[in-house]
Structure formats: structure tokens, C-alpha cells
Amino acid sequence: MVQIHSEQTRQADQICQQGIDLCEQQNFLEAHKLFQKAFELDPQSARAMSWLGYTTAVVERKVQKALDLCRKAIDSHIPDVFFFRNIGKVYLLANNKRAAIGAFAKGLQIDKTNRDILNEWKVLGFRRRVVISFLDRSHWVNKNIGKFTWWFTHRDKS
Numbered sequence: 001m002v003q004i005h006s007e008q009t010r011q012a013d014q015i016c017q018q019g020i021d022l023c024e025q026q027n028f029l030e031a032h033k034l035f036q037k038a039f040e041l042d043p044q045s046a047r048a049m050s051w052l053g054y055t056t057a058v059v060e061r062k063v064q065k066a067l068d069l070c071r072k073a074i075d076s077h078i079p080d081v082f083f084f085r086n087i088g089k090v091y092l093l094a095n096n097k098r099a100a101i102g103a104f105a106k107g108l109q110i111d112k113t114n115r116d117i118l119n120e121w122k123v124l125g126f127r128r129r130v131v132i133s134f135l136d137r138s139h140w141v142n143k144n145i146g147k148f149t150w151w152f153t154h155r156d157k158s
Contacts, residue, residue, distance in 0.1 A: 012042035046076035054086035
């Protein structure tokens with residue numbers, strides 16, 4: 001029985017890797033099918049859960065189901081940076097930027113050089129502090145001073 005279980009685990013892991021390769025090629029539908037197959041073979045696989053969660057959000061648009069799968073993978077306490085990248089991307093699909101930033105930050109604690117998360121981090125963009133703090137961010141003075149200081153720091157210095 002142990003040999004059969006380990007063979008299924010190995011097979012599920014191989015299928016999962018094929019799905020990850022397809023995700024890198026932006027072929028999410030086919031990847032989703034492979035992750036479903038891997039999960040059926042090994043329902044305890046945190047890796048299959050995380051990636052199935054991610055593609056469930058992308059392909060099926062079932063964000064809550066996706067978050068549940070991704071959380072189960074994270075709860076396995078396996079330190080895999082992609083578990084946090086996947087749940088972060090699902091949070092972004094759910095328009096929860098704050099939770100996504102938290103997930104990406106936890107992923108960077110595992111691997112601070114992970115390009116996938118660093119790229120996501122860069123795309124998110126962060127607001128600078130308001131120039132005059134006692135005025136609202138939308139006040140015309142803050143808007144105009146902010147535009148000028150941004151232009152001043154980003155202008156071509158040639």
C-alpha cells in the first residue's frame with residue numbers, strides 16, 4: 001500500500017510540474033486540468049492544492065474556492081514561496097490589494113530574491129506620502145506639489 005501511495009505522489013508531482021510549465025506559458029486552462037488530475041491522485045499534496053487554487057481563480061473565476069485551496073496549502077507549513085505568490089495573485093483577482101501585499105511579503109521572507117513575487121510587487125505600485133500631511137491627499141495643493149516632486153525626481157537627467 002505504501003508503494004502505491006508513493007507512486008501516486010510521485011506521479012501527481014510530475015503532473016503538477018507540467019501544469020506549472022503550462023502556467024509559465026500562460027496556458028491556464030490546460031494547466032488547470034493537470035492540477036485537477038494531480039489533486040485527484042494526491043489530495044494531500046499542498047503543491048497541487050496551491051496551484052489548483054490559483055488556476056481555479058484564473059480559469060473558473062471561483063475566488064472563494066481558490067482562496068480555500070491556497071490557504072490549505074499554506075496551512076501545511078511547507079515553506080514554498082509559490083504558495084504565497086499564488087494566494088497573493090488570487091487576492092489580486094479578488095481586488096484585495098492589502099491581503100495580496102501581505103502574502104507577497106511572507107513569500108519574500110522565504111526567498112527575498114524570488115523574481116515572480118518581486119515582479120508582482122513592482123506592478124502593484126505604492127503611493128508616496130502626501131506632501132502636506134494635514135491636507136487630504138485629494139486636495140489640489142497636495143496633488144500639484146506631488147506631481148511636481150514626482151516630475152522633479154523622475155525627469156531625464158541627461
